[in-house]
Amino acid sequence: xxxxxxxxxxxxxxxxxAPNPIDVYVGSRVRMRRSLLGMSQERLAAELGxxxxxxxxxxxxxxxxxxxxxxDLAQVLGVGVDFFYAEIDxxxxxxxxxxxxxxxxLSEDFIDFDMETLLRKDVITLLRYYTKLTDPKIQKTVxxxxxxxxxxxxEESEKD
Numbered sequence: 745x746x747x748x749x750x751x752x753x754x755x756x757x758x759x760x761x762a763p764n765p766i767d768v769y770v771g772s773r774v775r776m777r778r779s780l781l782g783m784s785q786e787r788l789a790a791e792l793g794x795x796x797x798x799x800x801x802x803x804x805x806x807x808x809x810x811x812x813x814x815x816d817l818a819q820v821l822g823v824g825v826d827f828f829y830a831e832i833d834x835x836x837x838x839x840x841x842x843x844x845x846x847x848x849x850l851s852e853d854f855i856d857f858d859m860e861t862l863l864r865k866d867v868i869t870l871l872r873y874y875t876k877l878t879d880p881k882i883q884k885t886v887x888x889x890x891x892x893x894x895x896x897x898x899e900e901s902e903k904d
Contacts, residue, residue, distance in 0.1 A: 763804070763805040763806055764805065764808070765805075766832070767805035767808050767809070768804070768805030769805070769829075769832055770805070770809060770814075770828045770829065771802050771803045771804055771805040771806075771809070772803070772805075772862070772863060773827060773828045773829075773830070774799075774802055774803050774809075774817055774821070774828065775803040775863055776862065776863060776868070777821045777823060777827065778803075778821060779863070779865075779868045780868060780871060780872055780875070781821065781822070782872075783821075784796075785799045785800060785803075788820065788821075791820045792813070792816055792817065792820060802817075814828060874886060
């Protein structure tokens with residue numbers, strides 16, 4: 745049996761053994777950037793000098809990414825280290841074991857952000873093409889189109 749630290753976690757995991765939500769979030773950002781670049785896990789692993797299984801574990805948040813490895817990832821993926829924490833929401837950051845055990849009344853009240861949707865191949869493809877748009881008017885038109893289509897789908901489902 746693993747010994748729990750003072751704050752109730754084992755190596756940054758939640759009390760149920762689940763990975764730290766921040767590690768999962770950072771891993772999802774690694775996967776998103778790698779996918780946007782069209783880079784395989786094998787190629788990223790070779791660039792980092794690790795196995796592709798290690799990259800898989802990083803991307804799922806099962807293995808924590810150390811500071812020097814995060815720096816290496818940023819270099820290989822062509823982003824700043826801050827990219828891996830960008831747009832982290834309060835729900836995710838608030839579910840860090842340090843925060844939860846400091847505020848136990850909050851531990852069950854958080855809703856997980858659905859990163860699986862963001863990591864779907866069709867969503868990544870849409871993002872890849874959207875980022876190639878340079879005209880702000882066209883970008884706004886695409887966003888308005890998607891918003892309108894999504895609204896129509898919601899309205900249709902509400903009629904049923």
